[in-house]
Amino acid sequence: MRWSRYFLYTLRDNPADAEVISHQLLARAGMIDKLAAGIYTYLPPGWRSIDKLMRIVREEMNAAGAVELVMPCIQPAELWQESGRWQAYGKELLRIKDRHEREFCFAPTAEEVITDTVRRRVTSYRQLPVNLYQVHTKFRDEIRPRFGLMRGREFLMKDAYSFHASAASLEEAYRAMEHAYRRIFDRCGLRYTAVEADTGNIGGSESHEYMVLADTGEDAVVACACGYGANLEKATTGRIAEMPAWPGQIPSAPEAVHTPGTSSVPDVAAFLHLQEPHLIKTMIFETDQEFVVALVRGDDEVNEIKLKNALGCTHLQLAAEAKVEQVSGGAMGYSGPVGLRGVRLVADPEVMRMPVAATGANRGDYHLVGVVPGRDFAADLVVDLRQARVGDPCPRCGSPLEIRRGIEVGHIFKLGTKYSKAMECHYLDAQGGVNPMIMGCYGLGLGRTVAAAVEQNHDEHGIIWPRPLAPFEAEVIALNPDDATVGQTAERLYGELQSAGVEVLFDDRDERAGVKFNDADLVGFPVRVVVGKKNAEQGLVELSLRRDRVKTPTPIADAAAKVRELLEQA
RNA sequence: CGGGGCGUAGCUCAGCCUGGUAGAGCACACGGUUCGGGACCGUGUGGUCGGAGGUUCAAAUCCUCUCGCCCCGACCA
Numbered sequence: 001m002r003w004s005r006y007f008l009y010t011l012r013d014n015p016a017d018a019e020v021i022s023h024q025l026l027a028r029a030g031m032i033d034k035l036a037a038g039i040y041t042y043l044p045p046g047w048r049s050i051d052k053l054m055r056i057v058r059e060e061m062n063a064a065g066a067v068e069l070v071m072p073c074i075q076p077a078e079l080w081q082e083s084g085r086w087q088a089y090g091k092e093l094l095r096i097k098d099r100h101e102r103e104f105c106f107a108p109t110a111e112e113v114i115t116d117t118v119r120r121r122v123t124s125y126r127q128l129p130v131n132l133y134q135v136h137t138k139f140r141d142e143i144r145p146r147f148g149l150m151r152g153r154e155f156l157m158k159d160a161y162s163f164h165a166s167a168a169s170l171e172e173a174y175r176a177m178e179h180a181y182r183r184i185f186d187r188c189g190l191r192y193t194a195v196e197a198d199t200g201n202i203g204g205s206e207s208h209e210y211m212v213l214a215d216t217g218e219d220a221v222v223a224c225a226c227g228y229g230a231n232l233e234k235a236t237t238g239r240i241a242e243m244p245a246w247p248g249q250i251p252s253a254p255e256a257v258h259t260p261g262t263s264s265v266p267d268v269a270a271f272l273h274l275q276e277p278h279l280i281k282t283m284i285f286e287t288d289q290e291f292v293v294a295l296v297r298g299d300d301e302v303n304e305i306k307l308k309n310a311l312g313c314t315h316l317q318l319a320a321e322a323k324v325e326q327v328s329g330g331a332m333g334y335s336g337p338v339g340l341r342g343v344r345l346v347a348d349p350e351v352m353r354m355p356v357a358a359t360g361a362n363r364g365d366y367h368l369v370g371v372v373p374g375r376d377f378a379a380d381l382v383v384d385l386r387q388a389r390v391g392d393p394c395p396r397c398g399s400p401l402e403i404r405r406g407i408e409v410g411h412i413f414k415l416g417t418k419y420s421k422a423m424e425c426h427y428l429d430a431q432g433g434v435n436p437m438i439m440g441c442y443g444l445g446l447g448r449t450v451a452a453a454v455e456q457n458h459d460e461h462g463i464i465w466p467r468p469l470a471p472f473e474a475e476v477i478a479l480n481p482d483d484a485t486v487g488q489t490a491e492r493l494y495g496e497l498q499s500a501g502v503e504v505l506f507d508d509r510d511e512r513a514g515v516k517f518n519d520a521d522l523v524g525f526p527v528r529v530v531v532g533k534k535n536a537e538q539g540l541v542e543l544s545l546r547r548d549r550v551k552t553p554t555p556i557a558d559a560a561a562k563v564r565e566l567l568e569q570a
Numbered sequence: 571c572g573g574g575g576c577g578u579a580g581c582u583c584a585g586c587c588u589g590g591u592a593g594a595g596c597a598c599a600c601g602g603u604u605c606g607g608g609a610c611c612g613u614g615u616g617g618u619c620g621g622a623g624g625u626u627c628a629a630a631u632c633c634u635c636u637c638g639c640c641c642c643g644a645c646c647a
Contacts, residue, residue, distance in 0.1 A: 012596060013582045017640055037639065143645065157647050317644065411647060445647035479606060514607040532606055
């Protein structure tokens with residue numbers, strides 16, 4: 001491909017709205033173009049990268065036994081009503097009506113359609129298992145799209161769905177998908193980690209996320225050298241250290257202490273001459289149907305996802321100040337578990353393990369000191385609520401945990417029978433019994449993976465594509481294409497590389513050397529071939545790898561072969 | 571949805587506070603010099619100042635409404 005005949009326009013300035021490096025570089029390198037918030041055109045070179053990833057994904061999915069199909073992205077409301085998600089999904093689901101006022105949505109995912117597709121054909125255990133996938137555009141009406149391809153509203157996703165007659169069969173498919181995902185991300189040259197994850201509103205039991213490690217990642221990942229890894233939302237820890245010894249004796253009943261103007265945990269602890277772990281932190285939440293009081297130790301934070309899962313509710317948020325006062329009968333910042341009535345009390349096990357504590361008195365400017373969990377209040381539910389912290393003991397080996405940032409590029413779930421039950425996707429077993437199929441689903445964000453590759457592979461000059469995702473493997477630059485020797489040499493090399501099967505872009509533009517060099521660095525071709533006048537007259541061209549930018553003069557006759565060698569290292 | 575900010579040329583922005591001829595750099599076109607790391611000189615093309623209403627002799631500028639976009643907090647591939 002000749003640059004002069006291609007469609008590649010680089011930008012000198014960063015777009016004003018691009019914040020993260022992958023967004024800036026993809027935009028400046030002429031790979032993506034924003035059309036609306038979270039909605040992008042994949043320009044020709046950008047599409048080449050996406051297409052390359054798509055091929056890798058297809059190869060690995062096919063190798064793992066999955067079969068490709070494509071489902072509609074406009075889906076009828078009826079199916080979503082059948083699964084219950086028409087109500088449950090919320091505003092992220094883009095709902096549309098046709099001219100007859102019939103309701104549809106733009107698919108954010110495809111469990112409903114695939115379940116319908118399978119149930120109308122598969123009726124016997126003999127036809128199972130089935131694993132179907134597609135690569136298609138999805139739409140999620142995100143509250144806040146940002147970071148270019150990393151969090152778009154419209155995005156390309158590979159989504160696969162498997163159907164089974166037994167948990168063992170699902171397990172087999174799940175492991176095959178895990179393996180396929182590792183192969184895909186390994187082939188892309190990404191540094192990533194697979195972690196245990198929350199299943200969110202897709203539902204299901206076991207779930208893993210594939211996180212590309214990058215400081216700009218939106219997710220926090222807890223990791224241990226022993227191999228344990230989990231999304232912070234999900235992470236559990238080993239038993240944390242007991243609270244420090246309580247100063248003085250444990251009173252026979254809680255005492256109310258006047259604590260004017262001190263409502264935060266650090267302030268209260270200092271005022272009472274206690275330490276933060278001596279306090280019980282009381283947070284009041286509001287769900288879709290009730291108020292709930294959550295208790296964690298003073299030095300811990302409530303993990304809202306864990307709380308949400310423990311309650312089995314779909315919406316959860318911190319209660320507003322007025323509601324707090326209504327529920328606790330006291331001012332915000334002075335809530336406590338003692339004497340609360342008419343609300344569910346959910347406590348972290350670490351709280352119930354505290355021999356004695358201080359907490360709010362449900363009365364403005366007062367705290368209770370000497371509260372004994374179990375004696376002075378009882379929890380309706382005791383469940384892990386605490387957010388893991390750096391240095392907490394690993395739940396598997398006890399070593400201190402680390403927390404790192406990651407970009408979620410893939411997510412696999414064991415769905416179980418949530419959709420097959422709701423949508424009557426049944427099969428007959430060998431005994432003639434009717435059973436819901438057991439399902440799994442496996443997502444992988446294509447644009448996000450490409451963006452993640454850029455986050456991990458760039459320098460101050462531009463993108464350094466891993467070869468498998470590079471829009472072109474090599475670039476031939478003719479410095480002065482009008483010079484006969486240069487022009488002929490460049491043409492010759494361009495032809496040789498093409499014949500050798502190298503994906504090569506020929507920069508034949510009438511631009512200054514600096515412009516071409518800067519564009520080459522920005523777009524990030526793994527291998528660069530520069531044909532200049534002086535070198536060419538001596539029968540030489542200059543080869544370099546984008547990665548190290550070390551220039552090597554090479555005889556013209558050897559150049560094409562040498563490019564292929566360099567590509568092996570790129 | 572709550573809080574903050576921005577919409578002026580293809581791109582990055584100035585002008586707005588204090589109303590009076592719409593600007594710069596880059597890009598683009600032409601001429602010349604230059605040419606291995608984003609050249610220089612000259613000439614030129616290009617803008618209903620996001621949109622609608624209002625105030626005013628006069629609005630990019632002041633007011634109201636609206637649309638779009640971005641940033642900070644709760645969702646997800």
